[in-house]
Amino acid sequence: MDSANIEHSSSDASGSSKGVAAYLASHLREYGLLLALIVIMAFFQIVTEGTLLRAVNVTNLLLQNSYIIIMALGMLVVIVSGNIDLSVGSVMGFVGALAAVMIVNYDISIYATIVVCLIVGGLVGAAQGYWVAYWKIPSFIVTLAGMLVFRGLSLWLLEGQSVGPFPREFQIVANGFVPDIFPAGIGEFFAGIFDARKVNVLALFAGVAAAIIIFWMGSRQRARNKAYGIEDEPSSFFIARNVIVAAALIFITYKLSTFRGLPNVLITMGVLTIIYAFITSSTVIGRRIYALGGNAKAAKLSGIKTERLTFLAFTNMGILAAAAGLVFAARLNTATPKAGFGLELDVIAAVFIGGASMSGGVGTIIGAVVGAFLMGVLNNGMSIMGIGIDYQQMIKGLVLLAAVIFDVYNKQKQG
Amino acid sequence: MTTLLEMRKITKEFPGVKALDEVSLKVQKGEIHAVCGENGAGKSTLMKVLSGVYPAGSFEGEILYEGEPANFRNILDSEKRGIIIIHQELALVPQLSIAENIFLGNERASNGVIDWRETNRRTEELLSKVGLREAPTTLVDSIGVGKQQLVEIAKALSKDVKLLILDEPTAALQENDSRKLLDLMLELKAQGVTSIIISHKLGEVRYVADTVTVIRDGTTVSTLPAKGLSEDDIVRDMVGRDMTHRFPEHARTPGDILMEVEDWTVWHPEHKERRVIKNASFNVRAGEVVGIAGLMGSGRTELAMSIFGRSYGRNISGTVKLKGQPVDVSNVPRAIKAGISYVTEDRKSLGLVLDEPIRFNTTLANLEAVSSGGVLNRNEETRIAEHYREALATRTPSVFQKVVNLSGGNQQKVVLAKWLFTSPEVLILDEPTRGIDVGAKYEIYTIINDLAAQGKGVVMISSEMPELLGMCDRIYVMNEGALVGELTAAEASQERIMSLIVNE
Ligand SMILES: Nc1ncnc2c1ncn2[C@@H]1O[C@H](COP(=O)(O)OP(=O)(O)OP(=O)(O)O)[C@@H](O)[C@H]1O
Ligand SMILES: [Mg+2]
Numbered sequence: 001m002d003s004a005n006i007e008h009s010s011s012d013a014s015g016s017s018k019g020v021a022a023y024l025a026s027h028l029r030e031y032g033l034l035l036a037l038i039v040i041m042a043f044f045q046i047v048t049e050g051t052l053l054r055a056v057n058v059t060n061l062l063l064q065n066s067y068i069i070i071m072a073l074g075m076l077v078v079i080v081s082g083n084i085d086l087s088v089g090s091v092m093g094f095v096g097a098l099a100a101v102m103i104v105n106y107d108i109s110i111y112a113t114i115v116v117c118l119i120v121g122g123l124v125g126a127a128q129g130y131w132v133a134y135w136k137i138p139s140f141i142v143t144l145a146g147m148l149v150f151r152g153l154s155l156w157l158l159e160g161q162s163v164g165p166f167p168r169e170f171q172i173v174a175n176g177f178v179p180d181i182f183p184a185g186i187g188e189f190f191a192g193i194f195d196a197r198k199v200n201v202l203a204l205f206a207g208v209a210a211a212i213i214i215f216w217m218g219s220r221q222r223a224r225n226k227a228y229g230i231e232d233e234p235s236s237f238f239i240a241r242n243v244i245v246a247a248a249l250i251f252i253t254y255k256l257s258t259f260r261g262l263p264n265v266l267i268t269m270g271v272l273t274i275i276y277a278f279i280t281s282s283t284v285i286g287r288r289i290y291a292l293g294g295n296a297k298a299a300k301l302s303g304i305k306t307e308r309l310t311f312l313a314f315t316n317m318g319i320l321a322a323a324a325g326l327v328f329a330a331r332l333n334t335a336t337p338k339a340g341f342g343l344e345l346d347v348i349a350a351v352f353i354g355g356a357s358m359s360g361g362v363g364t365i366i367g368a369v370v371g372a373f374l375m376g377v378l379n380n381g382m383s384i385m386g387i388g389i390d391y392q393q394m395i396k397g398l399v400l401l402a403a404v405i406f407d408v409y410n411k412q413k414q415g
Numbered sequence: 416m417t418t419l420l421e422m423r424k425i426t427k428e429f430p431g432v433k434a435l436d437e438v439s440l441k442v443q444k445g446e447i448h449a450v451c452g453e454n455g456a457g458k459s460t461l462m463k464v465l466s467g468v469y470p471a472g473s474f475e476g477e478i479l480y481e482g483e484p485a486n487f488r489n490i491l492d493s494e495k496r497g498i499i500i501i502h503q504e505l506a507l508v509p510q511l512s513i514a515e516n517i518f519l520g521n522e523r524a525s526n527g528v529i530d531w532r533e534t535n536r537r538t539e540e541l542l543s544k545v546g547l548r549e550a551p552t553t554l555v556d557s558i559g560v561g562k563q564q565l566v567e568i569a570k571a572l573s574k575d576v577k578l579l580i581l582d583e584p585t586a587a588l589q590e591n592d593s594r595k596l597l598d599l600m601l602e603l604k605a606q607g608v609t610s611i612i613i614s615h616k617l618g619e620v621r622y623v624a625d626t627v628t629v630i631r632d633g634t635t636v637s638t639l640p641a642k643g644l645s646e647d648d649i650v651r652d653m654v655g656r657d658m659t660h661r662f663p664e665h666a667r668t669p670g671d672i673l674m675e676v677e678d679w680t681v682w683h684p685e686h687k688e689r690r691v692i693k694n695a696s697f698n699v700r701a702g703e704v705v706g707i708a709g710l711m712g713s714g715r716t717e718l719a720m721s722i723f724g725r726s727y728g729r730n731i732s733g734t735v736k737l738k739g740q741p742v743d744v745s746n747v748p749r750a751i752k753a754g755i756s757y758v759t760e761d762r763k764s765l766g767l768v769l770d771e772p773i774r775f776n777t778t779l780a781n782l783e784a785v786s787s788g789g790v791l792n793r794n795e796e797t798r799i800a801e802h803y804r805e806a807l808a809t810r811t812p813s814v815f816q817k818v819v820n821l822s823g824g825n826q827q828k829v830v831l832a833k834w835l836f837t838s839p840e841v842l843i844l845d846e847p848t849r850g851i852d853v854g855a856k857y858e859i860y861t862i863i864n865d866l867a868a869q870g871k872g873v874v875m876i877s878s879e880m881p882e883l884l885g886m887c888d889r890i891y892v893m894n895e896g897a898l899v900g901e902l903t904a905a906e907a908s909q910e911r912i913m914s915l916i917v918n919e
Contacts, residue, residue, distance in 0.1 A: 285789065301726060362770065
């Protein structure tokens with residue numbers, strides 16, 4: 001999970017050992033984001049008198065934001081490549097509508113529907129990517145057109161009506177939980193300790209395991225960096241950061257375990273996040289996307305097939321938007337003509353809050369995911385507090401602006 | 416003579432780098448003061464400190480200007496006092512006209528409405544002052560780099576300049592353009608303008624400068640009157656040792672023909688009726704260094720880029736053969752695969768991903784070699800980047816430094832490293848030593864010789880004739896898109912090359 005961060009923050013590491021202050025100054029962005037998330041969570045935890053971190057709400061928080069996070073992964077890639085995709089909300093809604101029509105109206109099997117929907121998503125992305133990549137039409141315009149087209153298509157497909165409900169097997173995609181594989185005895189034992197009604201041991205176990213793996217991988221990376229003399233994160237920071245991340249993970253899974261366990265979408269989300277973090281930070285194709293966004297001409301002259309890469313970034317975005325559409329439809333248990341309206345803005349905001357740059361070449365998967373969570377907690381917390389949608393919009397807008405101003409300020413100071 | 420400027424014990428640190436370490440500089444009123452030093456010595460940084468790019472407080476030391484302490488918070492502050500800097504990288508807006516550029520941010524206007532008559536009239540005055548015959552309405556885009564430099568100076572003159580700072584103004588210029596610019600500096604001096612010039616071209620330094628300050632590793636080594644100072648003296652101070660030869664010894668015995676280009680014709684990408692390259696044919700032998708001489712705009716870069724994966728032009732016809740076999744160079748990956756590499760002349764916009772570190776840039780054109788199954792091996796990457804850093808003596812605290820933070824010359828070395836790492840059969844170098852100091856030039860020449868000794872072919876495009884004469888076994892002369900002559904090392908001389916160009 002950390003390798004993505006380390007890869008791109010090591011780029012401005014200067015190699016020699018620096019003071020803690022200097023280190024903090026050059027990594028203010030990463031820590032700032034983490035800190036902001038913690039502060040915001042603490043704030044809402046207090047003002048909602050503990051509702052925010054109740055087991056039910058933690059579960060809800062994850063379910064509510066799953067489709068945003070899934071799309072943020074693809075959006076990060078698109079934005080790093082120097083483009084933008086405004087159509088994802090509409091594509092998501094369109095795919096949800098397609099799934100509803102196929103399953104509810106035509107009784108097509110769920111698996112076939114899922115496969116068809118993902119393929120359609122890919123085709124939609126490819127169709128938009130084609131114009132951006134090979135015809136050099138600005139992505140803003142192509143996907144703005146796409147946004148309108150797919151909004152219209154959803155309406156047409158649903159004939160202006162909501163279509164639902166879905167069969168139970170399909171709802172599980174979004175609302176299901178992974179059953180506990182540990183014997184009931186262990187669960188009862190923990191239930192006794194935690195003073196809970198029941199405990200899902202698998203969830204607890206997954207949290208602890210994830211924390212250990214993250215720490216282990218981080219230490220390995222750190223040891224390797226040290227061998228090259230390029231590690232500049234003071235050990236106190238390393239430990240503090242890992243303790244916070246581990247504590248958060250274990251805490252969240254503990255909460256989940258006392259409710260219904262690990263949601264299916266959490267697994268999907270986690271796996272996708274790991275895959276995309278790995279692709280962007282450690283593979284040839286990931287490297288090329290950063291080069292493309294950083295300097296397209298230089299990338300092209302270095303033998304990188306920039307057109308194909310752009311095309312793939314949009315295709316990938318389409319597939320992820322389709323996946324998000326399935327999750328969204330399953331969660332609401334119905335497809336409505338207005339599903340997904342405006343969601344692209346939340347996704348894009350999450351990516352920018354996560355530190356990506358409008359001009360391309362900068363940004364990390366982890367940043368985008370944390371950015372999405374930050375937005376999610378804001379949404380959730382404000383809803384619990386009963387703040388009206390009007391204020392919510394304004395506050396979210398200001399948070400986005402603040403994050404980007406912080407970025408620019410930081411960059412100028414270092415420049 | 417009075418002292419116009421005194422910089423005392425200037426120290427400027429960047430994370431991990433001490434760019435300036437108690438540098439002092441004293442400039443007399445009315446003189447032309449040259450600042451020399453190796454790549455990364457700190458010349459540009461010193462000028463940025465002086466002009467307020469790095470504001471007071473971000474460095475240590477003292478600046479006395481016109482006898483009083485100067486604390487510039489930004490460029491505007493220093494401009495108000497008549498200090499105008501023209502940076503190493505030109506800062507004109509290509510889509511605007513000459514007049515618009517000159518008065519950008521300083522518009523001739525009343526009540527917010529631009530007075531075009533006045534603007535154009537003033538521009539004409541300024542252009543005639545700098546000896547540039549172009550209409551004020553000409554787009555900057557459409558004039559060459561040499562003329563753009565003159566526009567920059569005209570812009571400086573429009574601001575009532577007292578101290579003009581030129582950071583490598585002639586690096587991208589042809590000799591006659593350079594000469595024009597230097598003469599202009601002398602003329603401005605006669606009008607009482609003081610100048611500071613940074614240059615790696617020591618011949619020019621000797622031509623214009625009254626005083627020469629040499630900086631090495633962020634400290635002042637010497638400040639001496641230019642009179643009586645030889646180029647070798649300057650070089651000795653710059654590199655800290657004697658450098659008797661500018662070109663490394665080489666004894667080459669070229670083998671068979673390695674690459675052969677036949678009947679190469681290229682049309683302009685936008686102006687469809689314009690033929691940019693006209694039936695060019697040339698070859699390189701194994702172990703040979705071949706030069707391409709020509710004026711700016713003669714089509715040398717276009718020739719090279721069109722061969723390298725059709726990166727320039729349209730309707731390209733002709734054949735490229737490697738070792739007698741026709742090869743497919745229809746896109747960059749194929750050209751690289753065939754064994755051709757091209758080192759661009761424009762490192763900033765075509766060569767580097769500036770916001771990424773050296774390591775990232777070094778391996779970019781050959782990621783296959785540092786990955787398996789599509790997964791990068793970072794340790795291997797670091798090793799490779801380190802290897803080239805040492806081999807090319809790139810000055811940087813580490814290969815994890817962002818390229819944008821390197822000095823111009825060191826950036827050039829990173830571009831070179833990237834292409835050396837593709838292990839090409841034929842390496843096409845486009846102005847490989849632009850903005851590079853004498854010591855580093857020598858290192859690059861050595862690398863070129865090593866490549867030739869390994870049986871590779873090297874094509875070298877250069878506007879510096881001494882470089883071509885000193886390094887090449889054969890020189891092609893290009894003019895207006897056609898190869899108009901070929902000279903062996905023995906035949907070639909500056910005069911013969913020029914006469915081939917002029918005769919056309
Ligand atoms: N913003 C920066 N951050 C970090 N290091 C920097 C920065 N700017 C310059 N440096 C470092 O400071 C040193 C001096 O750089 P400077 O650009 O002044 O060199 P220079 O003498 O102008 O060289 P050249 O002849 O190649 O232009 C170099 O080692 C460079 O890497
Ligand atoms: Mg410089």
